[in-house]
Amino acid sequence: MELLSRTLARVKPSPTIAVTTKAQELKAAGRDVIGLGAGEPDFDTPQNIKDAAVAAIAAGKTKYTAVDGIPELKQAICAKLKRDNSLEYTPSQISVSSGGKQVLYNALMATMNPGEEVIIPAPYWVSYPDMVLLAGGTPVAVEAGIEQAFKMTAEQLEAAITPNTKWLIFNSPSNPTGAGYSWDELKALTDVLLRHPHVWVMTDDMYEHLAYDDFKFCTPAEVEPALYDRTLTVNGVSKAYAMTGWRIGYAAGPEKLIGAMRKIQSQSTSNPCTISQWAAVEALNGTQDYIAPNNEMFVRRRNLVVEALNAIEGVICPVPEGAFYVYPSIAGLIGKTSAAGTLIENDETFATALLEETGVAVVFGAAFGLSPNFRVSYATSDENLIEACKRITAFCADLT
Ligand code: PLP
Numbered sequence: 001m002e003l004l005s006r007t008l009a010r011v012k013p014s015p016t017i018a019v020t021t022k023a024q025e026l027k028a029a030g031r032d033v034i035g036l037g038a039g040e041p042d043f044d045t046p047q048n049i050k051d052a053a054v055a056a057i058a059a060g061k062t063k064y065t066a067v068d069g070i071p072e073l074k075q076a077i078c079a080k081l082k083r084d085n086s087l088e089y090t091p092s093q094i095s096v097s098s099g100g101k102q103v104l105y106n107a108l109m110a111t112m113n114p115g116e117e118v119i120i121p122a123p124y125w126v127s128y129p130d131m132v133l134l135a136g137g138t139p140v141a142v143e144a145g146i147e148q149a150f151k152m153t154a155e156q157l158e159a160a161i162t163p164n165t166k167w168l169i170f171n172s173p174s175n176p177t178g179a180g181y182s183w184d185e186l187k188a189l190t191d192v193l194l195r196h197p198h199v200w201v202m203t204d205d206m207y208e209h210l211a212y213d214d215f216k217f218c219t220p221a222e223v224e225p226a227l228y229d230r231t232l233t234v235n236g237v238s239k240a241y242a243m244t245g246w247r248i249g250y251a252a253g254p255e256k257l258i259g260a261m262r263k264i265q266s267q268s269t270s271n272p273c274t275i276s277q278w279a280a281v282e283a284l285n286g287t288q289d290y291i292a293p294n295n296e297m298f299v300r301r302r303n304l305v306v307e308a309l310n311a312i313e314g315v316i317c318p319v320p321e322g323a324f325y326v327y328p329s330i331a332g333l334i335g336k337t338s339a340a341g342t343l344i345e346n347d348e349t350f351a352t353a354l355l356e357e358t359g360v361a362v363v364f365g366a367a368f369g370l371s372p373n374f375r376v377s378y379a380t381s382d383e384n385l386i387e388a389c390k391r392i393t394a395f396c397a398d399l400t
Contacts, residue, residue: 206234
């Protein structure tokens with residue numbers, strides 16, 4: 001009998017974590033490495049949030065809590081959804097987990113059956129297809145390339161829906177492209193869903209607050225209230241509040257689904273970290289004043305990177321609406337050879353050669369389901385970004 005489960009053979013480890021680990025290894029070995037792979041803000045968790053955690057520890061709030069979140073946090077989430085998204089939820093419709101990642105995983109584990117499909121616009125966050133596979137379902141990728149600004153069209157969604165479609169996973173602003181759907185673009189998609197009452201929407205709003213220029217974030221249940229009863233709105237504190245390590249994510253949706261997710265969590269991890277939950281209460285209820293200055297910094301960095309990459313012959317880098325990623329195309333570089341003699345056959349060989357020859361770590365596009373591209377996370381210092389862009393430019397200029 002095989003030790004490992006057959007399900008496990010269908011999934012791969014997270015490639016973004018693999019790139020970060022490789023970059024850390026090279027750094028530990030003394031190489032001068034600039035990591036543009038990690039998907040987390042480079043600034044510290046705001047002080048008021050840290051203080052709330054320290055106060056929770058001092059007050060002895062260090063025991064088990066209700067499986068899917070303390071009432072105070074569920075209240076704060078309901079208030080946030082009303083304030084930011086005009087959505088009405090009660091605490092019984094809220095689930096809190098150890099990160100948005102666990103929320104999405106619970107939802108898929110709670111709903112998928114063999115043969116059922118999940119529509120995932122590509123490029124996508126690396127974990128969606130593998131989570132669907134782990135849950136026993138079938139991911140259906142729909143390619144939304146650079147020529148359509150990395151956004152799925154209504155026609156594509158219509159064509160991808162079958163009687164077996166259970167979910168559409170929607171993510172705006174997106175990881176890995178930063179593309180954000182306007183109200184009208186999203187309405188075109190929700191209009192399609194109205195015609196297919198068996199399809200649910202899992203919307204991953206993790207980058208809601210990282211929205212730039214005149215882009216206005218919107219979410220499916222807000223754009224089309226008639227979808228409220230079949231929408232799971234997923235969000236978290238990791239990105240906007242620089243709380244990636246605290247591991248708090250949440251979802252709002254129909255009670256039946258929230259109850260099923262609670263059942264899974266009750267038999268796996270139980271409650272998310274009690275202290276982190278109290279910190280998240282402060283993140284959501286406390287001042288939001290640092291979000292705007294942080295966004296100004298991100299816009300400056302985004303512009304810096306986009307400008308530098310677009311100046312490279314063979315690279316095309318669209319300007320994204322949000323998040324902290326750019327996803328340039330390197331179609332013009334495929335088939336060339338690097339200074340050290342590596343043939344750039346695809347985006348994976350490009351990223352590997354770039355790391356080995358220049359010490360710049362990026363994630364190759366195939367990991368996100370759309371090639372030939374690479375993802376840059378610009379959530380790092382201007383100094384790092386300027387030096388990294390200089391090295392990428394020199395690497396590309398040396399390709400023959
Ligand atoms: N969704 C997207 C699109 C992400 O990029 C991430 C993190 O990288 C997550 C969900 C998970 O975030 P967390 O589990 O830290 O809340």
